[in-house]
Amino acid sequence: MNPALKNDSPAPLVQLQDIDVGFGHIRALEGACLELHAGEVVALLGDNGAGKSTLIKVLTGLVRPQAGDIRVNGESLTLASPSQARKQGIEAVYQDLALVPLMSIARNFFLGRELTRSVGPVRLLDEEEMDRQASRALVQIGIQVRDTSEPVEGLSGGERQSIAIGRAVHFGSKVLILDEPTSALSIGETEKVLQYVEAARARGLGVILITHNLDHVYKVSDRLVILSQGKTIANLPVEQIEHEEAARLIMSGAGRKTPSERE
Amino acid sequence: MANPISQRLARHPEAGAFVGFIAVFLFFAALTPDTFLSGRSAASVLTSQAIPGIVALGVALLMISGEFDLSVGSILGVASLVFLELATHEVSPLAAASAGVAAGCFMGLINGLLLVWTRIPSFIITLGTLLVFRAICLTAISGGRIVRWSDVSRTDPVVLVPGLVTLALCIAVAVVLLWTARDLGRYRPQNRFTLGLSRLGAGGCLLAAVAVLGWSLGADIFEPWVIDLFGVLNGRIDIGAAAGNFRMSIIWWLVLAALFHLLLTRTRFGNAVFATGGHGEAARAQGVDVDRTRVISFVICGGLAALAGVLQVCRLKSVDPLRGEGLELEVIAAVVIGGTLLKGGYGSIIGAVVGTALTGMLRTGLVLSGVPSNAFRGAIGALVIIAVIINTLVRRQR
Numbered sequence: 001m002n003p004a005l006k007n008d009s010p011a012p013l014v015q016l017q018d019i020d021v022g023f024g025h026i027r028a029l030e031g032a033c034l035e036l037h038a039g040e041v042v043a044l045l046g047d048n049g050a051g052k053s054t055l056i057k058v059l060t061g062l063v064r065p066q067a068g069d070i071r072v073n074g075e076s077l078t079l080a081s082p083s084q085a086r087k088q089g090i091e092a093v094y095q096d097l098a099l100v101p102l103m104s105i106a107r108n109f110f111l112g113r114e115l116t117r118s119v120g121p122v123r124l125l126d127e128e129e130m131d132r133q134a135s136r137a138l139v140q141i142g143i144q145v146r147d148t149s150e151p152v153e154g155l156s157g158g159e160r161q162s163i164a165i166g167r168a169v170h171f172g173s174k175v176l177i178l179d180e181p182t183s184a185l186s187i188g189e190t191e192k193v194l195q196y197v198e199a200a201r202a203r204g205l206g207v208i209l210i211t212h213n214l215d216h217v218y219k220v221s222d223r224l225v226i227l228s229q230g231k232t233i234a235n236l237p238v239e240q241i242e243h244e245e246a247a248r249l250i251m252s253g254a255g256r257k258t259p260s261e262r263e
Numbered sequence: 264m265a266n267p268i269s270q271r272l273a274r275h276p277e278a279g280a281f282v283g284f285i286a287v288f289l290f291f292a293a294l295t296p297d298t299f300l301s302g303r304s305a306a307s308v309l310t311s312q313a314i315p316g317i318v319a320l321g322v323a324l325l326m327i328s329g330e331f332d333l334s335v336g337s338i339l340g341v342a343s344l345v346f347l348e349l350a351t352h353e354v355s356p357l358a359a360a361s362a363g364v365a366a367g368c369f370m371g372l373i374n375g376l377l378l379v380w381t382r383i384p385s386f387i388i389t390l391g392t393l394l395v396f397r398a399i400c401l402t403a404i405s406g407g408r409i410v411r412w413s414d415v416s417r418t419d420p421v422v423l424v425p426g427l428v429t430l431a432l433c434i435a436v437a438v439v440l441l442w443t444a445r446d447l448g449r450y451r452p453q454n455r456f457t458l459g460l461s462r463l464g465a466g467g468c469l470l471a472a473v474a475v476l477g478w479s480l481g482a483d484i485f486e487p488w489v490i491d492l493f494g495v496l497n498g499r500i501d502i503g504a505a506a507g508n509f510r511m512s513i514i515w516w517l518v519l520a521a522l523f524h525l526l527l528t529r530t531r532f533g534n535a536v537f538a539t540g541g542h543g544e545a546a547r548a549q550g551v552d553v554d555r556t557r558v559i560s561f562v563i564c565g566g567l568a569a570l571a572g573v574l575q576v577c578r579l580k581s582v583d584p585l586r587g588e589g590l591e592l593e594v595i596a597a598v599v600i601g602g603t604l605l606k607g608g609y610g611s612i613i614g615a616v617v618g619t620a621l622t623g624m625l626r627t628g629l630v631l632s633g634v635p636s637n638a639f640r641g642a643i644g645a646l647v648i649i650a651v652i653i654n655t656l657v658r659r660q661r
Contacts (some may be wrong), residue, residue, distance in 0.1 A: 062548065083550035094548060100541035102608045103534075111538055112550035114531045117450065120443030120468075124529045128452050151274070 011074030013038050013174055013206040014059065014090070019068035021054050021230075028054040029065070029230040036175065036206040041197060043217040043238075044210045045250050046227035052210050053094075055227065056177050059208075060092045061085035072174075083112065091172030095180040098164035099152045106148040109134040109167050137170040138163065141196060158189030165196050169205075176200050177208045182216060194220050214243055226250055276602035277614030279653040283600070283646070284621045291628035298631045306507030312623035313512035315594050316616060317571040320523045321564035322591075323598045323615035327527070328560040329540035329607025333389040334374060335568040335594060337396035339587035342367040342569030344400055347410050347582045356420035356492045360573050367569020368562050370396060375561030379554040385561075393591070404584040412580040419493045419580075426484040433479030437472040444468035497577035512574045516616075519567070524612040536560060540607025596643055597622050600650040609658075622646070 014036040021029040029051045036042050046052050057063040058070070061079035069076055072088045079085045099108045107114075110130050116123040127149075134148045143162045152160055161181060168176050178197065182190040197220050200207050211217060217224065217238070224241060226234035226249050234241070234249055291299045298304060318335050325332050346363030350356045370392070377388045404410060412419075424432075447465035452458050482488065491498065500509040527533035538546035539553045547553045568587075576582060601618030603610025625646065626639045 060548070081550070081552075082548055083552075086550050092548065094545075098545060100538045100545050100608065102541045103537055107534060107537075111534065111546065114534055116531065117446075119446045119450075120439055122530070124525075125531065125534065127529075128454060128457070 011071070012036060013073065015069075015071040015074075016055065016059065017069040017071070019055065019058055019065045019070075021051075021058060021063055021065050027230055029058070031068075031231055032227060033232045033235070034059075034208075034225055035235070036208060038174070038206050039201055039204050040223065041201050041207040041209060041221045042223045042225055043221035044208055044225050044227065045212075045214075045217065045246065047250055049229075050227040051230040052227055053179060054230075056092060056179060056208060056210065059085065059175070060090060060177065086112075086171070089172060089174030090177070091168035091175065092177035093161070093164045093168050093179065093181055095183060099160055101153040102151055104149045104151055105145055105155075105163060106130045106134040108152055108163065109137070109148070109170075113171070138166045141166045141169055141199065142192070157184045158186060158192075161185060161189070162192065162196070165193060169196060169200050169203075172200075172205060175206045175208070177210075179210045180212070181209070182211065182213065190216070214247060217246075218243060228252070275613075276604075276609055276611045276654070277617050278602070279650060279657050280601045280614050280617040280621060283650060283653070284617050284624070287621060287624055287628065291624070291632065295628070295631045299628060301507070303507035304627050304631065306509045308620065308623040308627045309513045310508055310510045311626075312619045313510065313516040314571045314575045315590060315597065316516045316619040317512070317519055317574070318568045318590060319594045319597050319601075319615040319619045320519055320612055321567035322594050323601065323603050323610055323612055324523060324527060324536060325560045325564040326595075326598055326603050326605065327540050327607055327610045328536045328557055329543060330378065330385040330557055330560065331389060331595075331605075332371075332374060332561065332564050332568075333386065333591045333595075334370070334392040334396055335564065336587035336590035337393050337400070338367050338370045338565050338568040339572035339575070339590060340400045340582075340585070341370065341396050341572075343572035343576045343582045343586050344403060344410065344584075346573050347412065347576050348403070350420060351410065351412060351415045355422070357422045360492065360496070363573045363576075364566055364569045367572070368566040370569075371562040371565020372558065374565065375558035378557060378561070397588070400584045400586065404582070407584065410582045419491055422490040422492050423487040424490065425487050426482065429482065429488040430479050430484050433475050437475045437479075440468045440472035440475065444472065493577040493580070497574045510578060512578070515570075515574060519570075520612055520616045527612055532556070532559070537608060540609075542608070593622070593643070594619075596647045599647055602650075602654050618650075 012035045014034070016032065016034040019029050019032045020027075032051060032055050034042070034044070034055060044052050044055065054063060058065050058068075059079070061082045061084050064078075064080065070079060071077070072090075077088075079088070100111065103111070106127070107130070110133075115126045115129050115133070117126045117129075131148045135145060138145055138148075143166050145159070145163070152163070155163070161184070165178065165181060168178075178193075181193050185193065194216060197207055197209060201220075209217070209221060221238050223237050224234060224246060225232060226246070228250075234246075318339065322332060322335060342363040345366045346359050349359035349362055354362070374385070374389055374392055377383070377392075378385050381388070444465045447461045447468065450458075450461045452461065495511065496515070497510050497512045500511060500514070502509060527536060535546065535551045535553075535556045538549070538551055539556045543553045572587065575586075597618040598610070598615045599605065599618070600621055601611065601614030601616070603614055622643055625642055626636075629639050629642060630636055
């Protein structure tokens with residue numbers, strides 16, 4: 001990790017405090033907390049149903065908490081929609097919501113912020129510019145694509161995931177959130193994704209990594225945050241907690257999980 | 264292994280419909296060359312299909328956004344009724360026509376809001392509104408009465424636009440055309456085809472601007488501009504007596520198709536429509552307001568169905584309570600034949616146009632070759648299934 005970028009800055013990049021989220025009778029989060037500094041990789045861990053995905057959906061504006069405080073750069077704010085979160089420089093790659101399969105790579109890359117040009121009173125998509133910028137951005141991060149006008153449908157899982165990550169790295173000016181980015185990938189593809197994580201940290205971004213693979217956590221993370229039943233039960237630098245101890249903490253939460261609980 | 268040509272074809276949802284169109288055309292051209300290959304049969308196909316064709320544009324857009332509208336036939340009926348009822352009650356015909364289209368947009372809005380508020384599938388919601396909107400027609404025109412323009416006037420309605428307003432309108436249109444011509448002329452894409460198209464567009468806009476200005480300068484600004492509303496919206500296009508019954512609705516169909524093709528493929532809204540239908544949650548995560556996109560798509564679909572109704576009234580000059588009944592299935596069939604996926608995210612406006620033309624051609628061809636007209640429905644049914652099989656095969660090439 002880069003110690004110069006961690007904890008020295010007065011306010012963390014992102015601070016989530018006492019976040020409560022409920023879906024009907026189910027309490028998904030109860031007073032969950034998370035802190036992230038610039039140039040830091042935080043691994044967000046917990047068993048299925050612990051509330052990891054819900055917590056990051058709060059941070060990306062997809063879920064509005066019933067209680068709690070969200071601070072970005074020390075400033076308290078509400079994130080009412082994904083576009084508001086994106087304006088704050090927060091980008092996420094979700095395991096199942098990454099790309100629209102029938103659309104081209106370039107259109108996926110710029111989805112929601114398409115480049116346009118004026119033609120009289122209307123604004124039309126500038127497809128050439130989007131193709132050009134998307135391939136340049138992807139090449140810069142080390143992703144080779146044949147043709148950015150090709151639909152995403154024909155790409156492999158790894159290629160799709162790299163494009164989604166490439167997009168998030170390209171647009172994410174502050175925070176990059178990766179939700180199980182390696183779950184469906186081969187060993188080689190996983191290595192690449194972990195390299196993207198390190199590259200993002202080197203650029204000074206704060207990275208939140210959700211994964212079930214503790215080996216990956218110890219390879220790239222600076223700090224562990226463990227959730228259990230919607231509560232933060234651990235928040236430690238990786239060097240202060242052994243692999244086995246972390247695994248025990250994650251699993252001890254699993255025993256108390258109610259069957260109806262879901263993320 | 265797929266070859267590059269079939270791969271490239273597969274990027275165009277309408278490819279299968281084009282092939283089908285040519286096949287059906289050649290079949291009937293060989294079967295009954297004398298009658299089928301005539302201006303009259305072309306006019307018959309195009310004029311009969313322009314109205315469902317316009318409805319199909321909205322249905323295609325909505326289907327690409329992942330939703331479904333079964334109520335378009337009823338919306339067409341209500342809009343036709345609103346237009347003619349108002350026009351026969353001394354409301355200015357232009358205002359009456361606008362009210363008809365606005366009523367369609369409003370009914371589309373109801374469909375859209377019901378969808379995003381209740382999250383019930385649009386198939387069910389619009390099945391309900393199909394019946395509700397139809398009931399409006401049936402109760403408003405009681406006892407199977409038919410509303411006729413000829414009951415209030417022997418001559419078609421005219422719209423009088425004051426000379427100064429006409430001049431101002433012409434200048435505004437010319438300014439927009441010149442502005443567009445300038446932007447198109449300045450565009451320097453790498454792709455030669457796009458460059459050529461931009462240059463051509465710039466030239467076309469420039470010529471159109473000159474024509475509009477020339478026409479307005481020649482007109483007397485103290486005389487009102489007299490518009491024959493029925494004629495402009497759906498009158499006969501006079502291109503020689505032998506040519507057949509070509510109607511203005513064909514022009515509006517093609518103009519609207521071009522506009523909606525542009526909207527869907529070249530604007531941010533169009534991209535949002537594809538993304539909403541393709542993977543709504545992924546689109547929402549990228550900041551696309553998917554609910555807004557769905558509601559707007561419903562409003563557009565309702566508005567286009569209403570406009571089609573208004574155009575149809577301009578030709579038939581009457582409205583009966585069952586106007587537009589059964590249209591929804593014919594239109595959905597045409598859109599599906601045109602390559603649009605029922606689950607959304609894939610399809611095209613061009614496909615909807617070709618699909619609608621294809622079903623019309625099939626009907627005319629069958630009639631001309633002496634097949635009983637009731638067999639037409641069966642033929643359309645078979646065509647839908649064949650088209651979906653072909654479109655699925657073509658899509659697998661991607």
